[in-house]
Amino acid sequence: MVINALHILATGLGAAFLTGLLGEKRNGLAFMITLGALAFMSAVSAGWLVLFAATGAHPMDIQTAGTPPPFAIALRMGLAEAALLTLINLAGLFAAMHMGETLLARGRRAMAVLLVMVMALCGLVLTRDLFNLFVFFELIVIATGGLVLLSDDERAVSAGFKYLIVSQFISVLLLVGIVFGYHATGTLNIDGMAEQGSGAFVLAFFLILIAVAAELKPFPANGWALDIYESAHPGFAALFSAAAASAALFAFDKVLAIGGAEWLPVATGIGIVSFVAGNLLALPQTNDRRLLGYSSIAQSGLILVAIGQQDILGEHYLFIAGGLLLSHAVAKAGLYWLSGFVAGRELTDWAALRQRPLLVLAFVTGIAMLSGLPPFPGFYAKWELVHLLANEGRLALLGWILFGALVEAGYLFRWFGYAIKRESSQTIDCPPDRVIPVVAALLAGWALGFAWGELSGRSNLLLVLPLLFALAFLLLEWAPAWLKNILAIGGLSFWFLQTWQDYDPLRLIFLVIFTLGGAIIFLASFHAHGRRVGFYPSAMTMFAGMVLLLQATDSFGFFAAWELLTIGSYFLILRGKESEPHALSYIVFSLGGAFLILAGFAIASAVSPAPTFALGQLAMLEAPVAPWVFLLLAIGFMTKTAAIGLHIWLPGAHAEAETDVSPMVSGVLLKAGLYGLFMLLMSMGRQSLYGVDLVNMMLWIGAITALLGNLMAIFQEDAKRLLAYSSIGQMGYALFGLALMNHLGWLMALMFVINHYVYKSMLFLSVGGVAKRTGTRAMYQMGGLITLMPLSFIATLIGIIAMSGVPPLSGFGGRWIFYNAIMDADTRLPMVLIFLSGPIAFLYLFRLIHTIFLGQLKDEHRRIKEAPFSIVLPQMIYVAILMGVAIFPGLVLRRVDAYISQFLPEGALNWEGLTITSQYGWWNPVAIMIVVACIFGLIFGWLLFVNRKAQKVKQFNIVFSAERPYRPETTHFAWNFFAPYRKAMGFLVQPFVTRFWGAITDLLHTAGDLGRRLYNGNGQIYAFHFLVFVVVVFAFKAGL
């Protein structure tokens, strides 16, 4: 049973009067009445929402004064209205709760104003009468003017006045517009006007529309709003952003209906400019609430774009606009309420939140909702919006939306990085009246995510087992790390056992690496003590993303999985001590790549009528669409594999990560990008754009990446950075192999997938173990550790033998296939580069052994022990695997070889017994192993023999030759070890790419900074901005 919606307005108004009737001293009672009224209003709205959602009933018109329009005001209640009212009233209720202390101190008048504000917002949503709309707008203005003063910030007074100035201009335009609209149509009813169309009163309609648009705080007519956001009480700022902006958007949508389709581009134009400009201007902000204000402006702009595109959104309109709107409202309210916990106003002050994991979760939920990440409504909405835009060929708009979204994600995640990494001395106390609103927003966010997943008609991500498993770790944060570790390993193994039969050999290899490979690395995680809060949800989200990636059959599933693994890995990387800037550059590059993938899928699906786009359909695309799709997807995937030019995030991200995280993100995660490339090349094959063979381009990129990655690795002093750069080179090899587009090239790329996982995980673990014991990652500060950490030494030795591709280990097999593959291909020049990178790889690998394990032991390292057992154990497993793969490469490769033959039948290998034959030669791993073992044994024995009487030189022996053994680092022989090479080839490793991306970032910041100067704080100038905005929009409309 639902209650007449008029009671919502009546309750708000009545309660406001009632508080006025109470005595001055009865503040407690007045507050109870306020909360009660708001709760009742929320309940009534929620009742309607349930009714409409459950029955799908048509909207109902509510007449006042017993008369139909145009003779009396009519209200309308429908699904959208009910949802908005629920949002507004709940926001009002929790805002009142959040501001409880202030309201009680200021007394009943403040409460009455709050009630009027919420009531007026409800009225704005409900009314179908234009003049009534004006009245509610003015009530909101007056109430806002009152509520702004609740702030402790003295500057709020001037902000409120600036708001009143601009609102005076707005109301004059609105009134003039309304009265001429009435004059032309004889009605004030919006639907009545819409029936007649705005043709007869274009100018008046423009005034109405522009006045309502100004309430959305569009760029640049929004200086006043930013001042309010910055200075108002956060409880009110939440209401102002979540409820007032939402109601104004809805009012705009109503008014726009009068003008009809010809006015839609105006909405789109205002929206996209506000979205991009709002985000750019937010970039240089340091004040948290002002930044949130800019983000609100941007988000309103995005919703405005959706409103302006309603002609192509069709039945998805409510889903998209509603998803964006609710996502924004809930997230923004939650974030403003959160800001109430933080004492300082700098973004870095949010580090204080770290004391309370619950608040951090609320923070990250808010940020993910604003950035449109899964599993929140914004993600589904963005997906549909982008697809529909691509369908209609509105690609420029699509590009601007994705650009703005990337900038937004950039500053939001930079902020999150501050919160996680910076220091704060503030202690956070959590009174329940402040915690409840935040928790409510948190829960609402997840609930909306679930609801939108259900409504999407695609898979609901919150019902997908791997993600649920990952999220379940959020509830286990109280448990000790070892328990969670067992669960994580169990979960990965379970998933493997459950699903391995579903996959073809190629995917199976990736599955093994993603699940069992991950599980082996988790063995190393046993070294961690305590609860390790935040580690397991992040790691398991990443693994969930990866296994879902393999499972995905359509573009939506693929993209959702891609975003999940990106987010999860971002949180993982951020855990490293010094990783704040690197995690940021990782997430920005990754999301940029993800957006390209999104755009690629959207453009691809534009040519297929089906609502879901199966990945296999990529194969059926034709020019001119196909090469563009290929290009977008390829760049997206190459961002993940850190191809040269897109690689600058990798070294820091991988090197600064924790000991067990580095192998996860290097050994395992990079393979996701390779999987994407495999999938792409398998389905789309060769593509050319303007006569350029794109696959050939990839070949070159692969070769150059291999060369430069290796070259940069040899000049590193930091062991983990060295390994990270080496990953860039290795991924270059794999990319090169894939782009060869022949049978052996792919086989070799796959061999790299396996090998790189094994030896890079192993090396990261052993180097990580060493770094853990020595307390440094700089190689020249180590030395002589061979006797103290023998197992780590063995792992490193085996690792570099395998990696450098010398016999007898699996790296050699990789090389052998590789060289055969090259013989098959027709491109010779990039091959020279690839050949060149082989010996370079040996140079840096050699340093790992030479500088860390050989040479003189440093004084301070004399008491060092072997790395913890849990870190050594996986390394030993890897040694065993490497040996196994080296002797029996056929175990794995044979089946894949057969599988690849489906796509590229030419040049398959011949597997007979232990011998593998290609058209150029043969390879018998066992024989090679025996030969190498014999030669090694002979030489080793001989060396032992000739050195049997040698005197062991101890460290202090050389003191006798007048040399101090302990020297400053810069004169250490291992520092700048390859200086001569640097002289010769250093020009190749100048940080051109880093400078390029740095310049782009600076450019964006400068643009944002220049834009900010518009807002010089003068209220008159803000009013002037508004008038300029009116003129510009008018000129834009006239020019259409």
Next chain:
Amino acid sequence: MVHVVMATGFLLILIGFYGALTNRNLLRMIVAFTVADTGVNVVIVSVGHLHGRTAPILDRAVAAADAVQRIIDPVPQALVLTAIVIGVGVTALMLAYAWRIYRQHRTLDIARLTALKG
């Protein structure tokens, strides 16, 4: 006649806008806004006016039966009443603000209230 009134209304609006944009004193700005508000009200009334008709009050002078032919449109008049009330409310609020700003900053110069910007 109607057009003269309407033109006067618009002129008042423009004067009000001009005054609000050029006067830096808060009180002068508020006065300018009341001028603009008055202009709006004049415009509204002029829009509702129909030549040769009487006030929309149904009494002995105008019978309900032929009211539709004899009275001017009552709706704009009702709108003006509401608009005046709202205008008074906003003006009062602005004056209260001005007083508070003066108490806080000892100035009424809008150009000096720029602590918040960028």
